[in-house]
Amino acid sequence: GEYLGQTVQFIPHIPEEIKRRIEEASEGYEVILIEVGGTVGDYENIPFLFAIKGIEREIGKENVLYILITYLPVPRHIGEMKTKPTQQAIKMLQEMGIIPDIILCRGPTPLDDVRRHKIELYANIKREYVISAPDVDTLYEIPFNFEREQLGRKILNKLQMAPRKLPDWNEWEHLVNNLKHxxxxxxxxxxxxxxxxxxxxxxxxxxxxxxxxxxxxxxxxxxxxxxxxxxxxxxxxxxxxxxxxxxxxxxxxxxxxxxxxxxxxxxxxxxxxxxxxxxxxxxxxxxxxxxxxxxxxxxxxxxxxxxxxxxxxxxxxxxxxxxxxxxxxxxxxxxxxxxxxxxxxxxxxxxxxxxxxxxxxxxxxxxxxxxxxxxxxxxxxxxxxxxxxxxxxxxxxxxxxxxxxxxxxxxxxxxxxxxxxxxxxxxxxxxxxxxxxxxxxxxxxxxxxxxxxxxxxxxxxx
Known part of the structure; x- marks a missing residue:
């Protein structure tokens, strides 16, 4: 077979195959977006995170951007947005050697300055890279929120890339208005x-x-x-x-x-x-x-x-x-x-x-x-x-x-x-x-x- 009698092991063979497939999928593109689904800490995510870290080692940290999508619940009986699950997610990623560059903070309401500051300190990243991502009436409003947060510009800055054109949101905004009215x-x-x-x-x-x-x-x-x-x-x-x-x-x-x-x-x-x-x-x-x-x-x-x-x-x-x-x-x-x-x-x-x-x-x-x-x-x-x-x-x-x-x-x-x-x-x-x-x-x-x-x-x- 392919391994010619070697002992096939969880590490390195599974992460190496994941890396091979990512590299194959990226051919011909300048940027490739990789989603590692599930929840930080899932056992099944370990080989994928290991592979991602290996890619960073091979192509250089300056060519890799980590975005953590987290959820900040507001328990009904308390009425206060809690950051503890986000803190734990950051900690567990750091244990894998992965430091988030940008954190998207999902939640029922916009992120306030108190929580933004707490996440900034715990993740050790600049406040501008802690992005509020509140629930909206329709998912097609989400790009407007990210534009307000200048997420696109921040991603390009991290990847040391220059924008090629400004997006025109007029038609998109018209369609969103049709949905809402x-x-x-x-x-x-x-x-x-x-x-x-x-x-x-x-x-x-x-x-x-x-x-x-x-x-x-x-x-x-x-x-x-x-x-x-x-x-x-x-x-x-x-x-x-x-x-x-x-x-x-x-x-x-x-x-x-x-x-x-x-x-x-x-x-x-x-x-x-x-x-x-x-x-x-x-x-x-x-x-x-x-x-x-x-x-x-x-x-x-x-x-x-x-x-x-x-x-x-x-x-x-x-x-x-x-x-x-x-x-x-x-x-x-x-x-x-x-x-x-x-x-x-x-x-x-x-x-x-x-x-x-x-x-x-x-x-x-x-x-x-x-x-x-x-x-x-x-x-x-x-x-x-x-x-x-x-x-x-x-x-x-x-x-x-x-x-x-x-x-x-x-x-x-x-x-x-x-x-x-x-x-x-x-x-x-x-x-x-x-x-x-x-x-x-x-x-x-x-x-x-x-x-x-x-x-x-x-x-x-x-």
Whole structure:
């Protein structure tokens, strides 16, 4: 093997591999941002901190900047901001040989001078590098706070780099103002299964989707309220109270039938619908069962003996599964989706400018697929199963429009987008467009969904 009979040890071999990967990822960049997650003192962080310290030794302290993000709680029964957890975090980092250059102080309120001075003394850094990071109404206000604290300038000073241009925050500020002062609001149901842990709801489970909705809301001056509904506990009639419904990605049988009932309800009642990844596969199964009449239609992920496997492995994936098990069988990352002109999906991407942008992106042939002489966009993926090409013609004849497709180099057609033309908004995609959504450049799919949800809200309240 790689170590040629050496004794493989926790140190140095694991930190050395971490360093190798960091160095590989940094090629071609002037600055690389490395996040060591978790909490200071976690056992699992030790090899990462050891590796970071090794990088500092190799490239010089002047080329490394340490930023500690800490939390200063205000216990309700005391009403006073406490610095003791921050002091302990600083102490434990110092024991690892790491001295923070900048400390970002999270907390429910701004950092006052008393606490700032205490942290300055304990960390032995200048007061100007103790940065207040209070809670804000929306995370998109955070850059304004850091600008007030001149954080960007301080980071550049520490790294001995000169600023190249001043950021223009006008458009960003306009969008934040839209979020804080919306002209309308909508209510969206997210029907999933990774919703609860104990007595708590996990709002961050589908955080990319949450943020994609907020991006679209900011551009349309709409407040997007999201309710997370457990598919196993869902009563479909309650969906009538929502302006739109999303079925997010997922795996496995749990919650499948509940999500399928939700799709059937919104399809039959004209409620705007967006299916993502697993959500598209469920939408196809539902359509096959209740429109084509194939009551046994299913995904082989749920039922391997189904008579109508409308969602299945493609032959290449099945071969990999046989050879490797589930490892390495996922379709991951960016792939081209060729769009059919005249469809809703095409119009959404066209008006956003994404088609022109994405067709200029460098993409390996494997991810570009067979050229289809059609415009295309690039979206990210994370799934194993596909809409079964065997049933595409039947599904299209019954009314589904597959508005985006990727054809592999060996000639297999993979469905990327689907829509129902006679529905106000029934769109699903095998991809994860939420991963490409940005505050300044929202996902076209989410923009269309929010727009139709708003139309439904205005129609019902007029």
């Amino acid at each position: 919306p002209e309308a609001e909508i209510h969206i149901a997210m029907v999933g299964k990774y919703i609860e842990i104990g007595t708590f709801k996990l709002k961050d489970t589908y955080i990319s989707i949450n943020e994609a909705l907020e991006h679209s809301g900011a551009h349309q001056k709409v407040k997007v309220n999201i309710d997370w509904l457990d598919a196993d506990k869902l009563t479909v009639e309650e969906l009538q109270n929502y302006d739109g419904v999303i079925i997010p990605g997922g795996f496995g049988i749990r919650g499948f039938e509940g999500k399928l009932r939700a799709v059937k309800y919104v399809r039959e009642h004209g409620i705007p619908f967006l299916g993502l990844c697993w959500g598209m596969q469920i939408a196809v199964v539902e359509y096959a069962r209740h429109v084509l009449g194939w009551q046994e239609a299913n995904s082989t992920e749920v039922d391997q003996t189904t008579r109508y496997p409308v969602v299945d492995f493609i032959p290449k994936q099945r071969k990999l599964l046989h050879e490797k098990g589930y490892g390495g069988t996922m379709r991951l990352g960016a792939y081209a989706a060729y769009l059919k002109p005249g469809t809703l999906i095409y119009s959404l991407y066209k008006e956003s400018g994404r088609i022109d942008h994405d067709m200029r992106l460098p993409l390996p042939m494997e991810r570009l697929g067979k050229p289809l002489n059609l415009p295309y966009v690039v979206e990210r993926h994370r799934h194993r199963y596909e809409i079964n090409p065997t049933f595409i013609k039947d599904l299209e004849h019954a009314g589904i429009v597959f508005s985006g497709v990727h054809e592999t180099m060996d000639g297999v057609s993979l469905m990327e987008f689907m829509e129902l033309p006679d529905h106000p908004f029934f769109v699903a995609t095998q991809a994860h467009p939420e991963f490409h959504s940005r505050f300044m450049e929202p996902s076209p799919v989410f923009m269309g969904f929010v727009r139709k949800a708003l139309e439904r809200r205005l129609h019902h309240t007029s």
